[in-house]
Amino acid sequence: MLACSMLFGLTLATGVSHAADQQNIQRIGLSLPMTGTASLLAGQFLQGARLAVEELKPGGAVELVVADDGCDTAIAELAAADLKNAGIAIATGYLCNEAAFAAVRGMRSTGIAILVAGARSERLLKDRGRENWNVWRMSPADRDAAALAAQRLSARWRGRPWAIVDDGTAYGRTFADEFRAMMEEAGQPPQFADNFRPAQSTQSGLVRRLRSSGVTAVFIAASAEDLAVIAGNMRQAEASFELAGGPTFDLLPWIEQAKDIPDGLLAVIEPQPVTLSQARELTEKLAEREIEPESYVYLGYAALQIAIAALRDNPAATNAALAETVFQTVLGNIDFDADGRNRVNPYELQIWQDGAFRPAPPEPAESAR
Incomplete structure (x- = not known):
């Protein structure tokens, strides 16, 4: 009996006897926060995973073993033990850093491959070699977003005075510092830098400082909600800047304050899976x-595409x-480097128009490359 787990037996027809099916069965572990604040995303991921197993019909048989990690370290440690005891051949899911770290530590001695679909901690990969963790991260890093932002905006903002501001949080400061360093390496340092207290009802002081600085473009490392407050204050002050930011802005379509966001906002985000040509068949299904067609349904499907394709007779061969x-997945190609990092940067520059994000056209300098 799995103490913290749900066992979803999904034995696929293979044209062989039931006894042979049992001999050929391979178990794929899914570590997901089936309870707690992220349970909705976990349910969507599980939908995609189960559909992938059904559609891909791998040889022999595949069984999904789902453990609730609760996005909590203590619960995730129990989930990792349950999956290890269930005799899984590979594990995936891991939407939260807590679950991913519990898994790599708890299953290190087994050699079982751990395919991280959602958690983005860089330390998972930095410590991988030293700790002998068999971890592979298909989810992108925040540094990937900063790199894409610098690549696109260094061309777009060439010769323009620009500012960088962050919300003072660990995430905001780190993302801003990474982007700033890359822009400086490209010979385009900011003219003005500032920070602000997040989750305030107004940022009028920040807007006044930006106006006084003489910049025409502003990179904002903060939440979508704080961006909306800044945009509202800009409108009230009749200030005009080209605004840009990172992955946190992908929540804009779902927040009430989005009405304050001017057309032309730039955001480095992952495209919605429903817009991807390689996902068209799944979208139709x-x-x-x-x-x-929620994003985490596609993520679950893609994770199982990889897990099933990588399955071998032993952990070493699977790794x-x-x-x-x-x-090749519904989210595009996934190609792991020697550190277990996905080489493919999924981010793209998108522009806000009529209440939605759309791919931003390349700058002339980029098109000429």
């Missing part, structure tokens, strides 16, 4: 089954397959 294969 979801529509047929009346399943909402070798993860190291050597370029996996």
Whole structure:
């Protein structure tokens, strides 16, 4: 009995006897926050994972073993033990850093490959070699977003005075520092830098300081809600800047204050899976089954595409397959480097128009490359 787990037996028809099925069965572990604040995302991920197993029909049989990690370290440690005891061949899911760290520590001695789909901690990969963790992270790093932002905005803002501001949080400061360093390396340091207290009802003081600085563009490392407050204050002050930011802005379409966001806002975000050409077939299947095309459904499907394609007879061979294969998924290609990091940067520069994000056209300097 799995103390903190739910066992979803999904034995697929393979054209062999039931006894042979049992001999060929391979178990894929899913560590997901089935309870807690992220349970909705976990449910969507599980929908995609189960659909992938059903659609891909791997040889032999595959069984999904789902453990509730609760996005909590103590619960995740129990979940990791349950998955290890269930005899899984590979594990995926891991939407939260707490669950990912519990897994790599708890399953290190087994050699079982751990495919992290959601957690983004850089330390998972920095400590990988020293700790002998068999971890592979398909989720991108925040540094990937900063790199794409610097690549695109260094061309767009060439010769323009620009500012960088952050909300003072660990995330905001780190993201701002990474972007700033890359822009400085490109020979385009900011003319003005500032920070502000997050989650305030007004940022009029910040807007006044930006106006006084003489900049025409501002990079904001903060939440979508704080961006909306800044944009509202800009409108009231009749101030005009080209605004840009990072992945946190992908929540804009779902917040009430989005009405204050001017057309032309730039954001480095991952494209919505429903817009991807390689996901069209899955999108059609979801529509047929009346399943909402939520991003985490696609993420669960993609994670199982990789897990099933990498499955071998033993952990060492499975890890070798993860190291050597370029996996084609509904989210695009996934290609792991020697550190377990996905080489493919999924971020793109998008522009806010009529209440939605759309791909931003390249600058002439970029098109000429």
